[in-house]
Amino acid sequence: MKKIIPLFSGSSGNCTYIRYNDEEILVDAGVSMKMIECALDSVNTSLSRIKAIFVTHEHTDHIKGVEAISKAYRIPVYINGASAEYAVENGIFCETQKYINEKNAGDSVDLDGIHADIFRTPHDSCGSVGYRFSFADKSSFGYATDMGYITKTTAEMLFGCETVLLESNHDVRMLKNGPYPYYLKHRILSDKGHLSNDAAAGFLPYLYEKGAKKVILAHLSEHNNTPRLAYETNVEALKNAGISTEELKITVAMKSVI
């Protein structure tokens, strides 16, 4: 049995649940433990069954619940060294320290039936990574959010994945005309910011060509995007490349399953 369920997605918190047979893991835990408990309950599982938390980087919307969850349930946390160091130095990780397994870009982790390869993503945090999870049934799932652009390595790690969770953060026009201060707009649009709808959309035909069957658009901005706009921009790009949504299924990870 394989399940990939984005429980929370967006600038207010991210958490994705993955199950392969008896192995259940989370990628990021950027909302409270209580919220993740409720979300997991709604998909008929619980934190007591989670074997590991894979963290992308140290921003609050990715690690908010990590300390409480790993402490309460004694769950190993895989996180890159620079993000871990920041979280420890700033008191975000206290007791969690004993559950930390530092894993950096280029490293991999083997669990029962799930193999994780780690790759660097360009983002304005101390460290930032994405994951390619390969399952015993030979299928793969790529997870890449919080990145200013798609690097060659990121593209290579996502190629061949049957399912890809890809950032589609903002609509460039909405961001430019929106309420954010100049420095924040500049940060988001920079090479170390977030991936726009147009940038995600431009990458979809390549993902399809390399074997993707499903793309989950994720980490949508609450102020500079809408689920409809993200979906339509991405579908339009597919259409222009002569690919139908039956050939490459597009879904949008909503804020929460609850």
Ligand SMILES: [Zn+2]
């Ligand atoms: Zn971030």
Ligand SMILES: [Zn+2]
């Ligand atoms: Zn984020």
